[in-house]
Every structure is written in structure tokens, then in C-alpha cells.
Amino acid sequence: MHSSITIVGASLAGVRAAEALRSEGFKGNIKLLGDEAHIAYDRPPLSKSFLEGEMTSEKLSLLTSEKINELEIEVRTDSKASNLDIESRTLEVNGEVEEFDALIIATGARARKLPNTDKINGVHTLRSLDDSIKIRKSFKSGNPKVVVVGGGFIGCEVAATASNLGIEVTIVESQDVPLSHVLGEEAGKVISELHTNNGVRLKCGVEVQEIKGDSQVEGVLLEDGTLLEADLVIVGIGAVPNTEWLENSGLTIENGVCCDQTCLVAPNIVAAGDVARWDHQGYGKSIRLEHWDNAAEQGKHAALRLLQTEAEALPYAPIPWFWSDQFDRKIQLAGISSPEDDFEVVVDSPDEGRFTGIYGSEGKLRAVLGINRPRHVMQFKSLMENKASWKEALDFAKEIG
Amino acid sequence: MRVVVDFDLCESNAICMQIAPDIFEVRDDDFLYILDETPSEDRRSNLEESVQRCPKQAISIEE
Numbered sequence: 001m002h003s004s005i006t007i008v009g010a011s012l013a014g015v016r017a018a019e020a021l022r023s024e025g026f027k028g029n030i031k032l033l034g035d036e037a038h039i040a041y042d043r044p045p046l047s048k049s050f051l052e053g054e055m056t057s058e059k060l061s062l063l064t065s066e067k068i069n070e071l072e073i074e075v076r077t078d079s080k081a082s083n084l085d086i087e088s089r090t091l092e093v094n095g096e097v098e099e100f101d102a103l104i105i106a107t108g109a110r111a112r113k114l115p116n117t118d119k120i121n122g123v124h125t126l127r128s129l130d131d132s133i134k135i136r137k138s139f140k141s142g143n144p145k146v147v148v149v150g151g152g153f154i155g156c157e158v159a160a161t162a163s164n165l166g167i168e169v170t171i172v173e174s175q176d177v178p179l180s181h182v183l184g185e186e187a188g189k190v191i192s193e194l195h196t197n198n199g200v201r202l203k204c205g206v207e208v209q210e211i212k213g214d215s216q217v218e219g220v221l222l223e224d225g226t227l228l229e230a231d232l233v234i235v236g237i238g239a240v241p242n243t244e245w246l247e248n249s250g251l252t253i254e255n256g257v258c259c260d261q262t263c264l265v266a267p268n269i270v271a272a273g274d275v276a277r278w279d280h281q282g283y284g285k286s287i288r289l290e291h292w293d294n295a296a297e298q299g300k301h302a303a304l305r306l307l308q309t310e311a312e313a314l315p316y317a318p319i320p321w322f323w324s325d326q327f328d329r330k331i332q333l334a335g336i337s338s339p340e341d342d343f344e345v346v347v348d349s350p351d352e353g354r355f356t357g358i359y360g361s362e363g364k365l366r367a368v369l370g371i372n373r374p375r376h377v378m379q380f381k382s383l384m385e386n387k388a389s390w391k392e393a394l395d396f397a398k399e400i401g
Numbered sequence: 402m403r404v405v406v407d408f409d410l411c412e413s414n415a416i417c418m419q420i421a422p423d424i425f426e427v428r429d430d431d432f433l434y435i436l437d438e439t440p441s442e443d444r445r446s447n448l449e450e451s452v453q454r455c456p457k458q459a460i461s462i463e464e
Contacts, residue, residue, distance in 0.1 A: 297454070
């Protein structure tokens with residue numbers, strides 16, 4: 001049995017890992033190291049209710065001081081890990097060498113930036129509490145013109161929040177239809193219309209050429225020559241897993257730290273959350289997810305893996321699930337969809353503001369999309385867990401439709 | 402044990418319904434209904450999973 005477990009990364013996956021170790025009866029030392037100044041907090045509201053100004057940062061906390069005492073864990077902020085040595089079981093924390101018996105890698109991902117924009121005031125990404133606080137402040141100062149670069153889920157949520165606050169906002173998206181690489185064109189168009197109907201301007205099928213401005217952002221120049229004036233630019237062009245600190249460790253890094261199907265990276269080392277790429281037995285391939293539910297569940301699974309023998313270890317093979325709130329719509333997707341899948345709206349229609357759609361390929365149900373249809377999403381998610389065929393999914397849709 | 406839902410927090414994500422359909426139901430009106438407020442002890446592990454996986458942390462258990 002290990003006597004000390006170090007968790008690197010103090011966000012959702014790391015916190016859930018610590019909780020799982022204690023609830024499973026682990027009595028040794030647990031260190032939870034985070035590189036931010038804030039103790040673990042919940043990220044989904046950062047682009048939604050927190051950004052809109054309805055919430056205090058205390059409400060985001062994932063770990064109160066009572067909880068830290070109850071769990072008897074050592075929590076350290078502003079603590080950056082580096083130089084992992086898997087042979088000697090050591091790592092450096094802010095340059096000081098520390099030992100561990102077992103390690104949980106949960107360093108998450110960071111927002112991808114546009115090159116050469118670091119020194120321009122008013123250009124932001126949105127990932128951390130500090131990012132959200134800065135953007136929230138800018139939303140409230142004067143009447144800023146906002147350009148969102150990237151029409152993915154974060155970009156769409158930020159645009160919706162800005163629009164709710166009465167701010168003029170434009171989304172620039174390189175695809176012809178936002179979100180079509182995830183949801184396909186038909187469903188992507190529904191989200192586009194939701195935004196344009198609420199006053200968000202969409203500029204699609206065009207790349208950003210340059211962010212204009214020396215010390216303060218002035219605008220966004222597009223490749224078609226359009227210049228969009230901007231006081232505030234929010235860049236939502238995806239995330240990059242935080243694996244740089246593992247580069248000389250000998251662990252396999254391929255867009256995430258690679259794990260086996262049980263979340264094991266190497267003996268006594270596991271990974272969880274946005275940083276982890278693992279072999280998903282159900283899909284027969286390795287995947288990496290950036291979803292809230294996955295961080296929570298994988299954090300727990302990976303932690304328990306450290307307490308198990310190889311024979312006891314279970315594969316981690318969930319049906320992925322996430323949600324996004326935009327305007328008055330709750331958008332939920334369960335499963336893994338591909339733009340090449342067949343897509344069929346099976347209950348209601350996009351015109352009604354709520355519907356359920358399913359994705360399938362090779363005779364299998366692959367994913368379900370619900371717009372204000374949480375009940376159906378969960379019902380189809382259960383079908384996927386039972387490996388339902390496309391026909392079974394259509395039959396079920398007739399029953400509930 | 403008693404199931405408590407903070408309905409000011411609940412956003413009807415319905416993840417609880419999938420984990421414990423005998424306790425939680427999100428109906429066609431998009432609201433969450435508690436079907437069994439005092440489930441028997443053998444439902445504890447599913448109930449605890451519902452508490453943990455609720456994205457709004459709106460569910461709690463009173464002993």
C-alpha cells in the first residue's frame with residue numbers, strides 16, 4: 001500500500017481523486033498541488049452565469065476549508081510541478097525536489113492562443129477564474145464592441161452571455177457553420193440561427209488574418225479584408241493539454257499523456273481529466289475529453305486504480321456527455337458524434353426551440369443531441385450503454401415521440 | 402436517508418435520472434421530480450453517485 005499520493009492539478013479531476021481515495025479508505029498522505037493562486041473551483045459557470053455577473057467566486061469553490069480538514073489533505077496553491085522522474089519517484093515543485101509513492105496527473109488543458117497577441121491589451125482567452133473576472137470587468141466598462149474568435153462551445157457561450165448583457169458581439173468562425181465539426185451541419189445551423197435570432201453577428205467561413213492594435217486591441221482583420229472594430233477580443237480556438245512538465249519523464253505524450261484502458265500511465269502513476277488520453281475499450285481507440293463529467297468521473301476512477309491490483313482494475317469506458325447553456329437553450333450531447341454520421345431529428349423540430357436528434361453510422365447509435373430535451377438525452381445515453389443499434393434507437397424514438 | 406434537491410440550483414441536466422431513475426425523473430416539462438424522497442438503504446450508492454455527478458451540485462442526502 002502506498003503511504004503518500006501526490007495529485008498534480010487541483011481542479012475537478014484532482015479534487016475528485018482526493019475525495020475518492022479517502023472514501024475508499026486510503027489513510028496515507030495526500031498532496032494536492034495547483035499552479036493557480038485560487039483553490040479548486042468549478043469552471044463551467046466561467047463562461048455563463050459567473051461571467052454574466054450573477055455569481056460570487058466563493059460559489060465556484062470545489063473545496064471549502066471544512067472539506068480540506070475533513071479529507072485531511074495538504075492543498076497547495078501557486079505550486080508548479082516539473083521534472084518528473086519516474087525511476088526515483090520524485091518531481092520538482094517550484095524547483096524543490098519532492099518524493100511520492102504514487103502520482104495522479106491531472107494538470108488539465110489550457111486555452112490555445114493566437115500567436116503574437118500576448119502584449120495586446122483586451123485580447124483574452126477564457127479558461128481560468130482570473131480570465132473570467134477580467135472579461136466580466138471589461139463587459140461592464142462602457143459599451144465594448146466584442147469579437148469572439150472561434151465559434152466552438154466556449155465561443156458560443158461567451159457570445160450568448162455578452163448578448164444577454166446587451167453587448168454588441170460578433171463571432172468569427174473559420175468553418176461555414178459553427179460547431180459543424182462536432183454536431184454536423186444540420187444541427188450546427190440550428191445553433192447559428194439561435195445566435196443570429198438573438199442579435200449575435202456571425203462571420204463564418206473566413207480565417208482571422210491579424211489582431212489590430214499595438215498596446216490596446218483595435219480590431220480584427222479577416223482574410224477576406226473585412227476589418228471588425230473591437231474593444232475586446234475573446235479567443236476560443238480550443239485547448240492544449242498541459243503535458244510540457246512531463247516531456248523528459250519518459251512517459252508517452254501524444255496530445256495528452258497516454259494511459260491504458262484503466263487510466264494507468266506507468267506503475268503507480270495514473271492520469272485523469274483533460275490531460276489524459278486513454279484507450280477507451282468501448283470505442284476501440286484512444287480518446288481525450290475536455291468535459292466536466294469526464295473530469296469528475298475519471299478523477300475518481302484513476303484514483304481508485306492506484307489502490308487496485310492489475311487483476312482488480314476495471315476499464316474506464318463511459319459514454320461521454322456534456323452540456324452547454326446558450327440563451328434559453330440547454331444543449332446536451334451524449335456519445336461521440338461525427339459530421340459523417342447520419343443525423344435524424346426524432347422528437348419535435350428545431351422550429352419549436354426544443355428537439356432530440358440522434359447520430360448513427362454502420363447500423364449503430366453513436367450519439368444523441370438534445371436541445372432543451374434532457375430527459376431524452378439520458379434515455380438515449382442508456383441505450384448507448386447497452387450498445388443499441390440504429391434501428392433500436394429509431395424504434396425507441398417512436399415510443400417516446 | 403432523505404433526498405434533498407436545491408431547486409434554485411437545479412438545471413434539469415437529468416444525469417441523476419439516468420443513474421437513479423426510481424428516485425429522480427425529469428419530465429417533459431423539463432422539471433425534475435423526486436419520485437422517492439426516502440429511498441431504502443440499498444439505493445445509497447446510486448444516490449451518492451447522483452450527488453457527485455450533478456453538474457450543479459444541487460442534490461444532497463440528509464441522514
